[in-house]
Every structure is written in C-alpha cells, then in structure tokens.
Amino acid sequence: xxxxxxxxxxxxxxxxxxxxxxxxxxxxxxxxxxxxxxxxxxxxxxxxxxxxxxxxxxxxxxxxxxxxxxxxxxxxxxxxxxxxxxxxxxxxxxxxxxxxxxxxxxxxxxxxxxxxxxxxxxxxxxxxxxxxxxxxxxxxxxxxxxxxxxxxxxxxxxxxxxxxxxxxxxxxxxxxxxxxxxxxxxxxxxxxxxxxxxxxxxxxxxxxxxxxxx
Numbered sequence: 001x002x003x004x005x006x007x008x009x010x011x012x013x014x015x016x017x018x019x020x021x022x023x024x025x026x027x028x029x030x031x032x033x034x035x036x037x038x039x040x041x042x043x044x045x046x047x048x049x050x051x052x053x054x055x056x057x058x059x060x061x062x063x064x065x066x067x068x069x070x071x072x073x074x075x076x077x078x079x080x081x082x083x084x085x086x087x088x089x090x091x092x093x094x095x096x097x098x099x100x101x102x103x104x105x106x107x108x109x110x111x112x113x114x115x116x117x118x119x120x121x122x123x124x125x126x127x128x129x130x131x132x133x134x135x136x137x138x139x140x141x142x143x144x145x146x147x148x149x150x151x152x153x154x155x156x157x158x159x160x161x162x163x164x165x166x167x168x169x170x171x172x173x174x175x176x177x178x179x180x181x182x183x184x185x186x187x188x189x190x191x192x193x194x195x196x197x198x199x200x201x202x203x204x205x206x207x208x209x210x211x212x213x214x
Contacts, residue, residue: 001152001153001208002152002153002205002208002209002210004154004172004173004177005174006205006208007205008173008177008180008184010205011184011188011204011205012180015183015184015187015188017180017183019183020132020183021128021132021183022043022047022187023035023038023043023046023047023050024047024050024054025050025054026054026058026101027058027059027101027102027104028133029058029059029060029063029103029105030050030054030058031129032091032105032121032125032129033050033053033063033091034046035128035129036084036087036091036120036121036125037049037078037084039124039125040079040080041078046078048077049074049075049077052074053071053074053075057070057071058101058103059099059100059101059103060091060092060093060094060096060097060103061092061096061097061098063088063092064089064092064093064096067089068085068089071085071088084120087119087120088119088120090119090120091118091119091120091121094118094119105133110134111130111136112126112127112130112136112138115129115130123162123166124140124141124142125140126138127139127140127141127166128140128182131179131182131183132183135179137175137179138166139166139169139170139178140182141162141163141166141169142162142182143195144185144186144189145165145181145182145185145186146162146165147189147193147195148188148189148193149168149169149185150165151193152209152211153211154169154172154173155168155169155172169181
C-alpha cells in the first residue's frame with residue numbers, strides 16, 4: 001500500500017520541485033487570472049492564450065482598459081469563457097490601483113478566507129493561489145488530486161467532493177508535506193498516474209501500489 005510518506009519520499013525526487021505551477025504568469029494578478037481560467041480546462045490550453053493576454057493586460061488596471069470584449073477575444077477558446085471574463089473584470093475592478101506590472105496582492109488578501117470573497121475565486125482556486133504564492137498549507141483538490149487520493153485509498157467513496165477530500169488529506173498526510181501536496185500530485189497525475197492509461201512501468205511508487213485500476 002502507498003502511504004503518504006512512501007509516496008512523497010519517492011515521487012518528489014523525480015519532479016522539478018522549483019516549479020510550483022505549470023500555469024504561465026508574470027505576477028500575482030496574472031497567476032490568479034490563470035487559475036480562474038484553468039477551471040474545467042487544461043493548463044496547456046490556458047497557456048496557449050495567456051502569454052499574449054498578459055503582455056497587454058498584466059495588471060487589474062490594464063485588464064479594465066482592455067475591456068470585457070477585448071478579454072473575450074483572447075480567451076474564447078477556454079471553456080466557460082463568458083462567465084470567466086465577467087468574473088475577471090469584476091475582480092480587476094476590485095483590485096485596480098496604481099501598482100506597476102510587477103503586481104502583488106495586498107496583504108489583506110493573503111488568506112483563503114479573504115480570497116474567496118473575490119469574484120471568480122472559490123475554495124479550490126484560493127487554495128492554489130495561497131499555496132503557490134505564499135506557501136500556505138492549503139490543498140487545491142483538482143481532478144488529479146481527487147483521482148489519486150481515491151486510487152491510493154487515502155480517501156473513500158464517501159469523500160465525494162473536493163472539500164471532503166481536502167479535509168481527509170489534511171488529516172492523512174503529515175503536515176510537512178502540506179505545502180507541496182497539490183504540486184506533487186498534479187504533476188504525478190498529469191504525466192504518470194494518468195486516469196485511463198497510467199504509466200506504471202515508470203512510476204516511482206509502482207511496487208507499493210495495489211490500486212485496482214492500475
């Protein structure tokens with residue numbers, strides 16, 4: 001059986017731990033926008049549109065200057081782009097100020113509770129933002145984390161929502177790993193422990209795995 005200690009001790013050395021997210025961004029604001037865009041979309045698809053978008057709109061003020069129609073013209077290939085554009089513009093209106101292109105979240109937003117009050121930012125998005133930007137021990141439960149947690153038996157069938165999975169993982173996984181859980185499980189799930197055809201031959205924890213669907 002794969003225990004959390006076995007998992008992280010063996011998977012972490014195979015990953016580039018200097019990369020906390022594969023989403024393209026140039027500052028705190030653009031990272032938040034990228035995470036919003038990534039909901040029900042792949043990082044790869046988001047990264048196809050964000051470099052050009054963030055070249056012209058790297059701050060809330062410049063996003064407002066671009067306008068909602070201009071924003072939509074960049075992101076229309078992303079799922080649910082209309083709703084996401086509306087939320088991003090509302091977010092930009094709240095965060096607009098005189099900061100330069102190296103935009104950073106004011107300290108008042110450096111917590112999950114503060115972030116989830118902002119448009120377009122739910123608990124999973126807030127967890128990812130606080131974890132990547134400030135190292136907070138919050139676990140963003142996306143499809144990869146959700147799948148692997150069930151596959152390894154760390155959660156059970158009653159843990160059928162991201163919130164329930166996060167709470168169980170916070171109890172199950174030692175605290176020293178909390179800041180890297182999302183990063184490690186996302187990359188491992190994306191490239192090795194895939195949903196349909198997991199690459200078990202090259203998996204660093206294959207010998208401990210007793211998953212039924214491997």
